[in-house]
Amino acid sequence: MNSIEIKKLSLNFDEVVVLKDLDLTIEKGEFLVLLGASGCGKSTLLNCIAGLLDVTDGQIFINGKNVTWHEPAQRGIGMVFQSYALYPQMSVKGNLSFGLKNAGLPKEEIEKRVKHASEMLQIESLLERKPAALSGGQRQRVAIGRALVRDVEVFLFDEPLSNLDAKLRTELRVEIKRLHQKLDNTMIYVTHDQIEAMTLADRIAVMRDGLILQLDDPKTIYNAPANKYVAGFIGSPGMKFLKGTILQNDKPIFKLEGGWSESPDLSNYKFQESIKTETQVWLGIRPESVVVGGEAKNMPVNFSLEVEVVEPMGADTLVWSQIGGQEFRFIIDGNISVNVGDRVTVGFDPAHVSIFDFDNEERL
Amino acid sequence: MADSADVHSLDGPRGPKPRKKLSRRNIILYGTLFVVAVYYLIPLYVMLVTSVKGMPEIRMGNIFSLPLEITFEPWVKAWSQACTGLNCDGLSRGFWNSVKITVPSVVISIAIASINGYALANWRFKGANLFFTVLIFGAFIPYQIMLYPLVIILRDLGLYTKLPGLIMIHSIFGMPILTLLFRNYFTSIPEELFKAARVDGAGFWGIYFRVMMPMSLPIFVVAIILQVTGIWNDFLFGVIYTKPANYPMTVQLNNIVNSVQGVKEYNVNMAATLLTGLVPLAVYFISGKLFVRGIAAGAVKG
Numbered sequence: 001m002n003s004i005e006i007k008k009l010s011l012n013f014d015e016v017v018v019l020k021d022l023d024l025t026i027e028k029g030e031f032l033v034l035l036g037a038s039g040c041g042k043s044t045l046l047n048c049i050a051g052l053l054d055v056t057d058g059q060i061f062i063n064g065k066n067v068t069w070h071e072p073a074q075r076g077i078g079m080v081f082q083s084y085a086l087y088p089q090m091s092v093k094g095n096l097s098f099g100l101k102n103a104g105l106p107k108e109e110i111e112k113r114v115k116h117a118s119e120m121l122q123i124e125s126l127l128e129r130k131p132a133a134l135s136g137g138q139r140q141r142v143a144i145g146r147a148l149v150r151d152v153e154v155f156l157f158d159e160p161l162s163n164l165d166a167k168l169r170t171e172l173r174v175e176i177k178r179l180h181q182k183l184d185n186t187m188i189y190v191t192h193d194q195i196e197a198m199t200l201a202d203r204i205a206v207m208r209d210g211l212i213l214q215l216d217d218p219k220t221i222y223n224a225p226a227n228k229y230v231a232g233f234i235g236s237p238g239m240k241f242l243k244g245t246i247l248q249n250d251k252p253i254f255k256l257e258g259g260w261s262e263s264p265d266l267s268n269y270k271f272q273e274s275i276k277t278e279t280q281v282w283l284g285i286r287p288e289s290v291v292v293g294g295e296a297k298n299m300p301v302n303f304s305l306e307v308e309v310v311e312p313m314g315a316d317t318l319v320w321s322q323i324g325g326q327e328f329r330f331i332i333d334g335n336i337s338v339n340v341g342d343r344v345t346v347g348f349d350p351a352h353v354s355i356f357d358f359d360n361e362e363r364l
Numbered sequence: 365m366a367d368s369a370d371v372h373s374l375d376g377p378r379g380p381k382p383r384k385k386l387s388r389r390n391i392i393l394y395g396t397l398f399v400v401a402v403y404y405l406i407p408l409y410v411m412l413v414t415s416v417k418g419m420p421e422i423r424m425g426n427i428f429s430l431p432l433e434i435t436f437e438p439w440v441k442a443w444s445q446a447c448t449g450l451n452c453d454g455l456s457r458g459f460w461n462s463v464k465i466t467v468p469s470v471v472i473s474i475a476i477a478s479i480n481g482y483a484l485a486n487w488r489f490k491g492a493n494l495f496f497t498v499l500i501f502g503a504f505i506p507y508q509i510m511l512y513p514l515v516i517i518l519r520d521l522g523l524y525t526k527l528p529g530l531i532m533i534h535s536i537f538g539m540p541i542l543t544l545l546f547r548n549y550f551t552s553i554p555e556e557l558f559k560a561a562r563v564d565g566a567g568f569w570g571i572y573f574r575v576m577m578p579m580s581l582p583i584f585v586v587a588i589i590l591q592v593t594g595i596w597n598d599f600l601f602g603v604i605y606t607k608p609a610n611y612p613m614t615v616q617l618n619n620i621v622n623s624v625q626g627v628k629e630y631n632v633n634m635a636a637t638l639l640t641g642l643v644p645l646a647v648y649f650i651s652g653k654l655f656v657r658g659i660a661a662g663a664v665k666g
Contacts, residue, residue, distance in 0.1 A: 052559050073565030085556035089578040098574070099564030146564070158556075 002064070003028040003154060003186035004049065009058035011041075011048060011210075018044045019210040022058070026188065028153075031180050033197040034190045036207035037233070042190045045207075046156050049188065051075050063153055073102070075154075078147025082159040084139040086131040092118075092142050093127040096149050117148040120179075137168045144179070157189040161196065173199060194234050198222065206230045224354065228361035231284050231354050237318055239354070241282040242326050246355070248277035254350075258324040264301040269350045271364055280358035287318065289352045290330035292344050299347030307342045319344075415439065415634035422630050438631035442639055446632055448619040449608060455636055458616030461527070462596055462643075465612055469531045470591040473538035474584065480539070481546025482572050486558050496547070503540035511604060518605060525607040533605055534595050542587055549583040550576060585651050593644040613640050 004026040011019040018041050026032050034042040047053040049060060051072040059068050067075045086095050093114060100110045118124045121141045131139055140160060147155055157176070161169045177200055180187055191197055197204050198218045205215045206229075214226040225231035231239045244256040252266040252275060296302045305328070309320035316331045319338060330346060338344060355364045384390075410427055415438050417431045444454040451457065483489070484496050514533060515524060523529030553576065561571045577584075602612040611619070617640045621633045 047559075050559075050563060052562060071565075072559075072563045077563065079560065079563045081556040081560060083554055083556050085554065085560040087557065087561070087575055098561075098566070102565035102570060146560070150564075 002026065003030065003062070004188070005059075005061040006045075006049070007059045007061070009045075009048060009060065010056045011044060011053065012056045017210060019048070022210070022212065024205065024212065024215070026186055028186055029184045031187045031189065031200055031202045033201035033204045034188065034207055035192070035194060035197040035204050035233070037192060040207040041210040042192075042207050043158055044210075046158055046188060046190050049154075050077055050079050050156055073099070076152045077154045077156055078150045078152045079156040080140070080143045080147050080158065080160045082162050084131070084136075084143045084163070086139055086142055086146075088131050091128050091130055092123065092134070092145075095131065095142055096127075096145050099146065099150055113149045113151065117145045120148065120182075121145050121175075136164050137172060140164065140172060141175075144176070148179075148183075153185055155185060155187040157187065157191075159191055160189075162191070162193070169196075176200065194236065198234070206233060223352075224363065225284075226363050228282055228284070228356040231356070235286055235288075237287050237329065237331070239284040239286050240327060240329055241284050241356075242323065242328070243358070244281060244283060246275055246277070246279045246281055248275060248279075254281075254283055256324045256326065258326060260324040262301065262303045264350055266350045266353075266355070268300065269353065269355065271355070273364075275364060279364070281364060282356040282358060282361070284354040284356065285328075285330075285348055286352070287329050287331045290346050290348050292330070292332050292336070292346050296345045296347030299349055301350060302345060302347030304343050304345045307338050307340055307344060310338055310340060411634045411638060415631050415638055417631055419627070419629065419631065438629070438635040439639070441629075442620070442632045442636035446620045446636060448611075448616055448623065451608075455613060455616055455620070455639055458611055458613035459639075461606075461610055461616075462613040464527055465530055465534065465602075466592060466595045469534035469538070469595050470588060472531065473535040473542055473591055474587045476535070477539055477542030477587070478546045478577075478580075478584070479572065480543040481548075482550050482576055483568075484543070484547045485550035485553075486555075486571070486576075487568065496543075499540050499543055501540075503544070507537070507600065511600075515604070524605065525610065527606070527610055530601060530605045530610075530612075533601050534598070537601075538591055538594070542591070545587060545590075546580075546583060549580060553579060589647055589651055592647050596643050 002025050004024070006022060006024040009019055009022040009024075010017070022045065024045075034045060036042045044053065048055050049062075051067065051070055051074075055068065059066055061067065062075055062077070072079075087098060090098065096114045096117060097110050100113060105113075114127070115124075118127060121144060123138065123141050123145060126134060126138060126142070131142070134142065140163075143160070160176075161172055164172065173196060176187075176189075180200075189196075189200060198221075201218055203215060203217050204221050205212045206221065207213065208229055214221060214230050216226075221230065221234055225234060225239075228241065232241070242256055243258075244254050246266070247253045247255055247263075252269070252271070254264045254266055256262075291299060303323075305321045305323060307319055307321055311318040311320070312334060315334050317334050317336070317338065318329060318331055320327070320329045322328060332338065356362060357364055413429075413431055414422060414427065416434045416436065418433065418435050418437070421432055442454060443456055445452060446454045480499075484492055518524040518529045518533075521529070523532065557575065558571060561575045566574060596612075597614060598612065599614045599618065602615045603618075606612070606615075617636050620636050
């Protein structure tokens with residue numbers, strides 16, 4: 001059964017079009033991440049689902065009910081905000097029970113739910129404190145608790161971890177994942193952090209300019225990005241793109257612009273459809289799918305190049321180089337020592353690259 | 365090796381940079397501050413000492429000298445016996461009139477203006493900007509233009525010369541600036557808080573009373589100070605829209621000080637003036653800290 005269904009949703013702020021004709025269906029119990037750079041409309045979409053913004057056109061269904069005109073509180077959603085948005089003059093308990101009091105629930109029921117939620121999030125000892133006396137991580141836990149007590153079908157997260165430091169972020173990320181496994185309700189999570197997206201999501205919707213560019217499970221998004229933007233957005237360090245042409249004789253061959261001694265044979269790359277010869281393309285290679293040294297010799301494509309810049313990151317080392325005047329970078333094991341000016345042998349498997357049309361940047 | 369020992373010893377500048385206490389800059393700065401402070405305090409000093417002197421001592425003409433003999437007679441007389449026209453019950457009547465005018469005016473104007481500001485900041489209804497512009501425009505129209513039309517309106521409403529009429533006038537004239545103040549303050553409160561309250565099912569009034577108002581103590585204090593001092597010190601509206609029995613303290617003070625019959629009792633006048641100024645003075649002293657905080661908080665966003 002579908003938990004949320006968005007049909008032909010549009011939203012304009014005066015003349016500015018933020019969302020256009022957006023369709024999205026989310027299954028019950030699914031964890032969907034809306035991912036995109038700031039200004040792509042992901043938070044706006046979340047606010048529309050929450051009922052905090054009036055839509056210009058289209059419909060929103062939650063649990064099969066048309067809630068397009070419903071107030072936020074009537075939609076059966078709980079929401080967690082980036083800035084926590086705790087009521088500063090209320091205690092943690094007051095924060096948790098505010099929504100329940102507004103809903104007119106009996107006292108015992110409120111007590112029960114607050115107790116349950118605070119146990120689940122391990123904030124029982126903080127119930128009497130004011131938000132100002134809590135750390136960032138505790139505040140965000142309380143904010144999650146506020147959504148939890150409402151006992152709703154759908155959770156909405158608006159960049160909930162962006163205000164936390166890196167260590168806490170990873171901790172709470174796992175906790176949110178555990179929470180989802182335990183509750184098994186639908187969650188929509190907005191973020192600009194692709195690691196959060198990859199780790200949490202059942203499906204990721206990559207957005208740009210109010211459109212969903214690709215909606216797929218994390219693996220597909222990572223391995224087979226639908227276009228050059230998605231490919232560059234997902235993965236860190238990002239994918240590098242080489243400009244060139246594909247020549248199709250008996251097999252497809254990649255010719256680098258600017259000249260290169262190699263002309264990789266792409267016959268084990270899965271093209272979406274058969275490709276014409278002389279097609280101008282971007283060849284995208286993830287830094288982590290490049291191998292070096294002895295292993296490289298076994299790869300279908302291997303060649304040697306000169307190291308220009310070395311960036312050690314601990315576990316890995318990022319190496320910058322050039323192929324035929326175009327920037328190229330790859331990751332090697334942090335224990336291998338390389339120096340600027342060294343020549344190393346590298347290789348990759350064309351099955352693991354992504355090829356995009358030069359003009360419309362769609363996957364080929 | 366001697367060289368390297370020099371490098372490691374801690375000769376030369378170390379720790380905080382020393383600052384001269386008696387630098388030329390400090391002397392000029394504090395000197396100026398001192399002179400300005402004295403300049404402003406002298407009139408107050410003269411008033412205080414004169415108000416506790418007897419008339420014979422005042423006639424000697426040493427207005428800066430301390431009193432030879434302290435008497436509180438002038439204060440008592442100013443409060444309960446000084447004459448304005450035919451009434452000789454002192455400033456006390458004016459004081460109570462002022463209280464009866466100030467308290468309801470302050471409460472009504474702040475209640476309405478804070479709700480206005482909240483609605484304008486958070487519930488952006490259609491035409492909100494136009495409404496706000498019109499309201500702010502009201503702050504720039506000189507009062508004199510509206511004096512006579514208001515007399516007619518009050519007369520037609522049957523409120524002319526009555527206290528409720530004056531209260532209404534004060535509440536209306538406080539509206540533009542107070543609304544601006546509250547709107548700016550509420551705009552500075554993170555919008556997510558408002559959204560969270562809506563998701564939690566709080567309505568217009570629920571959010572106002574349970575979320576916004578408890579967070580806004582500083583701005584309420586600022587509004588109270590502005591209104592209490594403004595309305596208490598008002599002379600123009602008091603003298604125009606009331607009659608002698610309802611005159612506020614300021615108008616009565618003027619009538620006492622400017623009465624032409626009999627001897628000029630400087631000590632009584634000084635005491636009466638100090639008594640009238642006591643309320644705003646007390647308000648400033650009690651709430652000075654909150655005032656600054658609130659003004660600053662409200663001023664951040666436009």
